Amino acid sequence: MKVLGRALYAADQPVPGLLDGTTVPTVIAEGGVEAIDTTVAQSISGVVRIFTYQDFTQLKTTPAACGAYGRLGKGYQPMTTTQVRHRGEPVSLAIAETLEAAIEGAEAVSELSSGDAETAYVGASYRIDVKFTKEPSRRRLLPVASPA
Secondary structure: OOOOOOOOOHHHOOOOOOOEEEEEEOOOOOEEEEEEEOHHHHOOOOEEEEEEHHHOOOOOOOHHHHOHHHOOOOOOOOOOOOEEOOOOOEEEEEEEOOHHHHHHHHHHOEEEEEOOHHHHHHOOOOOOOEEEEEEOOOOEEEEEEOOO
């Protein structure tokens, strides 16, 4: 059936009232979220709601967030505080009537974060200083080494 293109997948099954969602990753490596502006995202057609840490502050810690075998401190639940632990950690969640609207809503969320990138860079054991340029003939990014 798959080879003939007749196989049905979960995404091919219409479910009335089903909503799609996508997370909004932070752009900093470590620090804190000072503010999240969802005004533009909420106005996009098809967007139902944008969730932020403010919607999840009352969540109780689950066994999954405790880490392996229930040991505290081994896991975490994202979007429950303003703390950012790693680059790409979700800081909000866009829910919409379609996946396309969810993506558009997520891209419209504006995050104001704080972190001390300079101190982290200076104190890093290893540093990579790379400049990317676009090669016109092949249209791809190529790393170009630059002196530190």
